[in-house]
Each structure stands twice: as structure tokens, then as C-alpha cells.
Amino acid sequence: MTLKFVKGESDNLELAKGRAAFVLVIGNTKTANIEGITVAGANPELIKYTPPADAELLYHGKCLSIDGVPATPDGKPTPALITYTALRLTSIPLFVVNSGLMVPPKIPYIDLNAPVGENIAESRAMDREKVEEVLERAKIVGRQLSKLSDVLIIGESIPAGTTTAAAVLKALGLNAAVSSSMPENPVELKRKVVERAVERVESNDPIEVLSAVGDPVMVGVAGIALGSEKPVILAGGTQMVAIANLIARMGEVEAVIATTKYVASDATADLSLSPFPVIASDPMLGKSRYPGLRAYEEGFVKEGVGAGGMTSVAYARGITPEKFLEEVEKDYERIVL
Amino acid sequence: MTLKFVKGESDNLELAKGRAAFVLVIGNTKTANIEGITVAGANPELIKYTPPADAELLYHGKCLSIDGVPATPDGKPTPALITYTALRLTSIPLFVVNSGLMVPPKIPYIDLNAPVGENIAESRAMDREKVEEVLERAKIVGRQLSKLSDVLIIGESIPAGTTTAAAVLKALGLNAAVSSSMPENPVELKRKVVERAVERVESNDPIEVLSAVGDPVMVGVAGIALGSEKPVILAGGTQMVAIANLIARMGEVEAVIATTKYVASDATADLSLSPFPVIASDPMLGKSRYPGLRAYEEGFVKEGVGAGGMTSVAYARGITPEKFLEEVEKDYERIVL
Numbered sequence: 001m002t003l004k005f006v007k008g009e010s011d012n013l014e015l016a017k018g019r020a021a022f023v024l025v026i027g028n029t030k031t032a033n034i035e036g037i038t039v040a041g042a043n044p045e046l047i048k049y050t051p052p053a054d055a056e057l058l059y060h061g062k063c064l065s066i067d068g069v070p071a072t073p074d075g076k077p078t079p080a081l082i083t084y085t086a087l088r089l090t091s092i093p094l095f096v097v098n099s100g101l102m103v104p105p106k107i108p109y110i111d112l113n114a115p116v117g118e119n120i121a122e123s124r125a126m127d128r129e130k131v132e133e134v135l136e137r138a139k140i141v142g143r144q145l146s147k148l149s150d151v152l153i154i155g156e157s158i159p160a161g162t163t164t165a166a167a168v169l170k171a172l173g174l175n176a177a178v179s180s181s182m183p184e185n186p187v188e189l190k191r192k193v194v195e196r197a198v199e200r201v202e203s204n205d206p207i208e209v210l211s212a213v214g215d216p217v218m219v220g221v222a223g224i225a226l227g228s229e230k231p232v233i234l235a236g237g238t239q240m241v242a243i244a245n246l247i248a249r250m251g252e253v254e255a256v257i258a259t260t261k262y263v264a265s266d267a268t269a270d271l272s273l274s275p276f277p278v279i280a281s282d283p284m285l286g287k288s289r290y291p292g293l294r295a296y297e298e299g300f301v302k303e304g305v306g307a308g309g310m311t312s313v314a315y316a317r318g319i320t321p322e323k324f325l326e327e328v329e330k331d332y333e334r335i336v337l
Numbered sequence: 338m339t340l341k342f343v344k345g346e347s348d349n350l351e352l353a354k355g356r357a358a359f360v361l362v363i364g365n366t367k368t369a370n371i372e373g374i375t376v377a378g379a380n381p382e383l384i385k386y387t388p389p390a391d392a393e394l395l396y397h398g399k400c401l402s403i404d405g406v407p408a409t410p411d412g413k414p415t416p417a418l419i420t421y422t423a424l425r426l427t428s429i430p431l432f433v434v435n436s437g438l439m440v441p442p443k444i445p446y447i448d449l450n451a452p453v454g455e456n457i458a459e460s461r462a463m464d465r466e467k468v469e470e471v472l473e474r475a476k477i478v479g480r481q482l483s484k485l486s487d488v489l490i491i492g493e494s495i496p497a498g499t500t501t502a503a504a505v506l507k508a509l510g511l512n513a514a515v516s517s518s519m520p521e522n523p524v525e526l527k528r529k530v531v532e533r534a535v536e537r538v539e540s541n542d543p544i545e546v547l548s549a550v551g552d553p554v555m556v557g558v559a560g561i562a563l564g565s566e567k568p569v570i571l572a573g574g575t576q577m578v579a580i581a582n583l584i585a586r587m588g589e590v591e592a593v594i595a596t597t598k599y600v601a602s603d604a605t606a607d608l609s610l611s612p613f614p615v616i617a618s619d620p621m622l623g624k625s626r627y628p629g630l631r632a633y634e635e636g637f638v639k640e641g642v643g644a645g646g647m648t649s650v651a652y653a654r655g656i657t658p659e660k661f662l663e664e665v666e667k668d669y670e671r672i673v674l
Binding site for chain 1: 356357396428429430431432435441443444445446447448450451474475477478480481482484485486
């Protein structure tokens with residue numbers, strides 16, 4: 001199956017046949033500085049450039065802040081490639097939201113003036129006051145964009161985001177294993193970081209959890225979803241499950257999570273914890289002639305930059321999986337090879 | 338007449354009955370530091386806060402960066418009040434674009450990473466390379482927003498913007514008198530500044546003119562209009578006439594200028610120089626019980642922050658002038674008094 005609900009059901013994807021906007025929320029957490037916690041970047045220095053470079057790729061078909069494209073140390077390319085193809089095929093407009101970046105992208109972006117997230121292994125992630133302020137700003141963005149749209153599709157890019165997601169889920173009392181961009185998920189390392197982080201959480205109030213163990217991208221995504229006057233598609237895997245649980249405790253949002261089948265078939269990614277329906281799409285990369293793309297099927301990278309959500313939207317709009325793979329490969333050839 | 342074409346005709350206003358977005362482009366030019374050139378601020382120190390404060394007012398019904406609201410030294414309030422009422426009545430979404438601000442607003446905004454404009458009496462306004470870069474970024478913004486809209490309404494806020502507008506028109510060989518936020522337009526002072534500025538212009542190429550004697554808000558507005566895939570309403574007076582002449586030399590845009598009748602009936606504001614049709618609306622402030630609002634009819638302030646354009650859109654959507662004045666007065670009472 002190329003597109004199926006793995007939890008519940010929702011019509012939100014149908015709405016994406018009308019006027020839809022894709023909102024990419026990007027930021028950084030210093031949690032990514034912990035050695036071995038993330039492969040969202042070819043080396044530690046490059047990791048901080050991954051979110052802005054992903055965003056640049058979506059607008060320009062190439063990165064402006066780095067040479068080449070974001071990749072894992074062993075060369076698996078960013079899922080932004082898949083999102084790029086989906087945006088190109090659907091002509092859905094893109095809005096980039098800077099929610100706590102270390103380095104701003106060389107493209108226009110909506111600035112929430114969010115702080116970079118602190119390393120949750122060492123300290124609380126963000127000032128509570130700042131979190132509340134960014135949340136209000138993000139709500140404004142969600143409200144304005146939703147007035148022009150039938151549905152908002154919200155994606156993310158933040159290295160080490162699955163670690164902060166695990167911490168948020170645990171702090172909310174949801175005992176989740178958490179997915180990763182590596183097939184050999186560094187479970188033990190993450191578990192230790194999460195354990196230490198969660199000790200700092202003083203209550204299960206969602207703002208407290210965000211401030212103590214979250215990251216700025218979660219604040220941006222949550223605010224945009226909460227501010228939206230229309231349904232939203234949370235485009236992502238376990239990070240969106242964590243954000244969804246925060247959102248569900250903060251207000252009424254008609255949401256669905258849309259991710260890749262690579263996340264859905266990962267035993268360490270517990271999508272059943274989502275308070276909203278979850279749909280998974282197969283971007284067909286397992287059938288690719290290119291090893292760099294086939295790697296997704298083998299458990300590398302798997303999701304990010306809204307790839308699963310935008311694949312779902314492309315399919316909902318009638319693009320066949322075969323055509324989609326063909327176009328992803330074309331872009332891969334032009335952009336990466 | 339509360340709404341009439343003063344030049345040509347256009348259906349763009351009709352489009353604003355559908356999905357419309359209001360884009361407020363704000364920035365600063367150091368030209369505003371010339372003593373006596375602008376009254377867009379109660380004192381010289383406050384002038385730089387006028388654009389961010391205007392934008393904050395539109396979202397929150399109050400300013401966050403200053404006490405009270407932007408006003409002239411003798412207390413005439415910002416035209417953002419009129420735009421605020423129009424946005425409130427029409428529910429049209431607002432997007433704020435930072436195109437060269439000295440101080441960013443305390444609200445979410447789209448950042449074009451534009452430079453603050455230099456004082457055109459003393460030097461060239463902006464690096465040409467930077468202008469081209471900002472123009473490209475602004476085109477992206479226009480393209481994305483226009484995909485969700487039937488028409489883009491673009492307004493501006495930049496103190497001393499009528500002076501840079503006069504310089505641009507002169508550099509393009511259009512000999513215009515230029516409007517001002519003062520009834521006693523400091524014509525002689527402006528003329529001297531413009532004369533000196535225009536000496537630096539090396540050709541009538543629009544990018545050269547912008548770089549030599551323009552301001553960053555012009556770059557943002559021009560780029561958004563050029564990038565738009567839908568018609569645009571340039572909401573403003575002589576500043577939009579200058580920008581319109583630049584746009585018309587740079588590409589194909591289906592545009593109309595929408596301003597207030599206070600500008601249209603100002604002999605120093607030559608709307609006939611517009612390459613696009615021009616419509617003028619009467620916000621009825623001459624009939625207000627409040628002297629601060631009646632001042633507009635007497636030639637103070639007259640226009641800005643898209644007030645004339647948004648009044649036109651409100652009227653096109655069926656709000657009667659009487660109702661509009663009533664609502665403007667309500668907001669004036671709540672926000673200013």
C-alpha cells in the first residue's frame with residue numbers, strides 16, 4: 001500500500017487537493033552537539049547548517065549555505081529531496097519559519113525570534129517566558145496562513161529532534177521508544193540523555209515540558225497548528241507524535257500526522273501514541289536504482305523536512321507512486337549526483 | 338465620491354472580494370535623519386520605531402515597541418489605525434515583511450535581510466548587489482503568497498519614504514512634485530536632498546536608480562509585486578507611484594495603485610505619473626468628531642501603512658463609508674484616546 005492509515009482516519013488529506021500551504025519550521029538544539037546522537041549532517045560542524053540548507057534546497061533546488069546537500073556522514077541524502085519533488089509537482093507554496101536557528105538561511109523566512117534550544121542533557125531547553133512568547137507569535141503565523149488555505153501542512157528540520165521528542169513523550173508519561181535517522185538507533189545514548197533531561201521537568205504541563213526538555217521547532221509547530229483556523233497535517237514521524245501530544249493538551253486542533261512508511265514500519269517509532277490519526281505513505285525509494293535513495297527503505301534517514309506528509313499530499317492529488325519515484329530520481333540526479 | 342478612479346480603470350479591486358492578502362513592507366532609510374524631512378514620528382529618536390510600531394498595531398491593536406501609537410510631533414496619529422480597522426472588518430490576513438528595518442518588530446515577520454537605506458543626501462542608498470539579492474528574495478515571497486491569493490495588497494511604512502520616492506521619480510526622468518505627511522510640505526528641503534541624490538545616479542536602469550536613491554522598502558515592494566502570479570494592489574500614494582514606475586521597467590505586473598483621496602487631492606502628489614490605473618478612496622475622516630482624525634482631511638499624514646488601499650478594499654467588500662468611519666472612530670477611541 002502506498003498510502004494508508006496506520007491509526008484512525010481523517011479527511012484532512014482530501015483538503016490538500018484544495019488550497020494548501022506547506023510550512024517548514026526549522027531550528028536548532030544544542031542537544032545535537034552530543035557526540036553520536038544525530039547523523040543529520042556529514043560532520044559535527046555541518047549539523048547546524050542542515051536546517052537552513054534543507055530550506056534553501058526546497059526553494060532553489062540547491063543549497064546556498066553549504067556545498068552539496070545535507071547528508072549523513074556516510075552520504076545518505078536529506079529527505080528534503082523528496083519534499084522538493086513533491087512541492088515541484090504540486091506547486092504548493094512553501095513558507096519557511098525560523099524557529100531558533102543558529103544560522104539563518106539565505107532565503108526569505110518568517111522569523112519567530114525563537115531561542116536556540118539548549119542541550120537537554122545539560123540544562124533546561126528554553127526559558128518558559130520565551131516559549132510562551134514564541135508560541136503566541138507562531139499562533140499569529142498559523143492564523144494568517146490558514147485564512148488563505150484549506151489546510152496547513154507543517155514540516156520540520158532540526159538535528160537531534162528525535163531525542164527531544166523522546167524526552168517530551170517521556171515527560172508526558174508516554175513511554176515511547178523513539179525513532180532515529182540511523183538504522184542502528186543509538187538507543188542507549190538517547191535513553192541516558194532523556195533520563196537526565198526528564199529529571200528537570202517539574203510538571204506535565206505542556207509549556208513546562210516544552211521549556212524543560214523540548215526544542216524551539218516544537219514551539220513553532222505547536223503554535224502554528226494551534227493558531228490555524230483550518231485543519232493541519234503534521235508532516236513528520238515521532239517528532240510530530242511528541243508535538244501532537246503537546247498540542248492536544250493545549251487546545252483544539254483538527255490534525256492528522258502524515259509520515260513515511262519507513263517510520264511506520266520502524267519498531268522503535270511508536271505512532272500509536274499519537275492523539276490524532278496517522279497516515280503513512282511509501283515514497284517508493286526501495287524501488288530506486290540509486291543506493292542513496294534505497295537506503296531509506298533500509299532504515300536510514302526515513303523521514304524529515306515533511307517528506308512523508310508531502311508524499312501523501314502528492315498521492316492524494318493523483319500523482320502515481322511510479323511517477324513520483326521517477327521525478328524524485330530526476331531531482332536526485334540533478335541535485336546530488 | 339467615496340471610491341473612484343483618478344487614472345484609468347482596473348478590476349483588481351474586485352478580486353479583493355475573493356482571497357486577498359495584505360502584505361506590509363517596512364524598513365528604514367537614514368534619509369529620515371535629515372532634520373525636518375519627515376514627521377513620521379513624535380521626535381527624531383522615535384522615527385525609527387514608526388514602521389515596527391505600525392506593524393505591531395495591525396496585529397495587536399496596540400504597539401509593543403513604543404508607548405502609545407506612532408504620531409506626528411503635534412499628535413496626528415498613524416494611518417495604521419485606518420488599516421487596522423479595515424483588516425479587522427474584512428478579516429484579510431496580514432503578513433509583515435522586514436525589508437531593511439533598524440529595529441525589528443515584536444511580532445512574527447518575513448525577513449528579507451535587506452540593508453537599512455543610507456541617507457541619499459550623503460551617499461548611495463544601497464549596494465547594487467544587495468538590492469538584487471533582496472529583490473530575488475522578495476520575488477519568492479510574492480510568488481508563494483500569490484499562490485494562495487486572488488490578489489495581493491501591498492502597503493508600506495518607511496519614514497522619509499516620500500523623499501526617496503521623489504528622488505526615484507526624478508532619476509527616472511519624471512519631474513514630479515512629491516507629497517508629504519505634512520500640509521506644509523518642506524518642498525525646498527526635499528528638493529535640495531533630491532537634487533544632490535540624483536547626481537549620483539549613473540543611468541536610468543531601475544536597479545541602478547533603486548540602489549542610488551531608493552530605499553529598501555521599494556526593493557521589497559517591487560520584488561513582491563514582480564514575483565506575484567496574481568494581480569496586485571499597490572496600497573499607497575506617491576511612494577507607490579515611484580515603485581510602480583520601477584516595476585513597469587522591470588517586468589510585467591498587473592497592478593493598480595489604491596490611495597486615499599487626501600493624496601489624490603494634493604496638488605503636490607502627481608498620481609498621473611503612475612504607469613498603472615489609480616483609485617482613490619475617502620476614509621471619511623473629514624466627518625469625524627475627533628480632530629486627530631479630521632486632520633487627515635486638512636492635509637496631515639494623508640496616507641501610509643496601506644490605509645487608502647485597505648479602505649478601498651473594505652468599500653469593495655460592501656462596507657459603507659458611514660460604517661467604516663464609525664468603526665475607525667471606535668478603534669481610535671480604544672487605541673489612542
